[in-house]
Amino acid sequence: MIALRSFAPTPPDMTLTADARLLADGALALHYALRSDSVPLIIPEAAPSASPVNGLWQHTCFEVFVQGEDAPGYAEFNFSPSSQWAAYRFAAYREGGVALAMTDPGVDCRVDHPRLTLDVTLAAAVLPPGSRLRIGLTAVLEADDGNLSYWALTHTGERPDFHRADAFILELTR
Numbered sequence: 001m002i003a004l005r006s007f008a009p010t011p012p013d014m015t016l017t018a019d020a021r022l023l024a025d026g027a028l029a030l031h032y033a034l035r036s037d038s039v040p041l042i043i044p045e046a047a048p049s050a051s052p053v054n055g056l057w058q059h060t061c062f063e064v065f066v067q068g069e070d071a072p073g074y075a076e077f078n079f080s081p082s083s084q085w086a087a088y089r090f091a092a093y094r095e096g097g098v099a100l101a102m103t104d105p106g107v108d109c110r111v112d113h114p115r116l117t118l119d120v121t122l123a124a125a126v127l128p129p130g131s132r133l134r135i136g137l138t139a140v141l142e143a144d145d146g147n148l149s150y151w152a153l154t155h156t157g158e159r160p161d162f163h164r165a166d167a168f169i170l171e172l173t174r
Helices: none
Strands: 014-022 028-036 061-068 074-079 085-090 108-112 115-122 132-142 148-152 170-173
Touching (some): 014 132, 014 170, 028 132
Antiparallel strands (some): 014 028, 108 115
8 A cells, every 4th residue: 555645745544555567467456545533534325336437536536547658648536435436547747638439347335434445447458559658646635624635656746736747657668
């Protein structure tokens, strides 16, 4: 598990870790584990059915950015605790943002206050090509006062920006 860092200071009893690994069939398995003892968060309730939805990042949402080797293009995947999800393909930094067609990735969220875990598996077919993948693990967390905090493996700009390729620092080889 790798610790994600908040862009702004957070209470010491709030932690978020994540893990990404490639499976034998080339799929990408993701696991997020959140613990928040003193900061009440807004966790979207389970949706009647899993479906793609735009704007998930405006509330508590877990994300992954995946870029193939030697390519400016990348894919962005968003996962809500509600089981809703979104997928986009970009040609280069914030260029394009075209919805990526894919089947339900099976978002599995478990909430046992003060813990939340979220697991999802992305099929190999929706991942960018290449034998090496560069990955950015990120999350947006919404406090009960409506304030958002932005979490990532690293923050490389003056403000939170998950699309920056220099923040895709986890590398996995197929």
